[in-house]
């Protein structure tokens with residue numbers, strides 16, 4: 001069966017595009033390489049402790065997005081960060097939001113796309129690890145840009161030079177995230193801390209966000225520290241990050257420490273437009289490579305690309 005649209009990536013951009021397209025009646029599939037949805041809106045459980053490991057909160061500055069966030073809140077999946085008017089969080093963890101967006105959508109998990117080929121007859125063929133080739137009339141890529149472009153390269157697809165240069169200009173910073181369970185309350189302020197010096201850029205106590213009862217502290221390292229230490233053994237990295245966080249650990253014992261490595265955390269030089277569409281290939285790009293990065297931008301990008309494609313969906317679905 002050939003789909004109208006295949007979307008690669010079940011992060012907030014891919015799922016936002018999927019929601020719009022599904023509402024327009026398109027026959028679509030979202031392919032996600034991980035076991036869960038959400039991408040960098042990620043929540044991890046360690047015993048009773050719950051951590052937001054990637055995005056810590058999101059904003060809703062644009063009217064179009066504020067109404068979407070209100071819908072998430074009305075569905076019981078988003079809350080304001082306790083004590084903050086401008087920050088939003090997923091209820092029980094960030095993944096609550098992408099899980100809501102994925103409801104009713106055909107999301108195929110553990111489907112890692114390894115190459116995207118554009119067939120001479122005008123449709124897309126996707127190679128998927130341990131699964132059959134999938135065909136679609138249109139393709140939407142929402143993985144971080146270097147990963148998205150690598151799929152096209154693997155499929156021998158040549159983009160128009162100007163578009164290729166623009167998309168290649170977006171690079172990403174890495175981020176090392178340490179997830180600590182403490183044996184008692186931390187000394188992290190409720191609103192979290194963004195240290196101005198040292199190897200850490202962010203310290204937050206997930207129990208104060210209402211995610212869990214045990215004290216679960218997320219530490220994010222600076223891009224410089226993360227790039228330098230990225231390949232080092234977990235124990236060495238954790239030791240340095242825990243040492244740097246002492247002032248906020250309240251003298252508590254760290255009963256569990258886990259490291260998560262984000263190779264692509266935030267874009268550098270994101271593009272000042274909502275999405276990219278290549279009409280001659282029926283190919284779209286969305287995600288936080290557009291509009292300034294972050295959750296709000298990624299969602300707005302996905303929504304905008306979804307509407308763009310929906311407006312041109314006139315052809316009836318074709319079965320091969």
Ligand SMILES: Cc1cc2nc3c(=O)[nH]c(=O)nc-3n(C[C@H](O)[C@H](O)[C@H](O)COP(=O)(O)OP(=O)(O)OC[C@H]3O[C@@H](n4cnc5c(N)ncnc54)[C@H](O)[C@@H]3O)c2cc1C
Nearest residue numbers: 009011012013033039040054055056113143287288294295
């Ligand atoms: C440590 C960290 C802290 C952050 N803090 C904040 C914050 O506080 N506030 C904020 O607003 N933003 C924050 N961000 C950024 C925010 O998380 C992202 O901007 C946003 O979630 C990006 O969404 P996306 O859908 O564009 O991409 P992603 O969430 O990365 O989704 C892309 C999806 O594509 C999948 N994928 C990739 N390749 C393939 C493939 N070959 N086949 C199938 N699937 C594939 C991935 O598994 C992923 O699920 C943070 C990010 C990180 C990592």
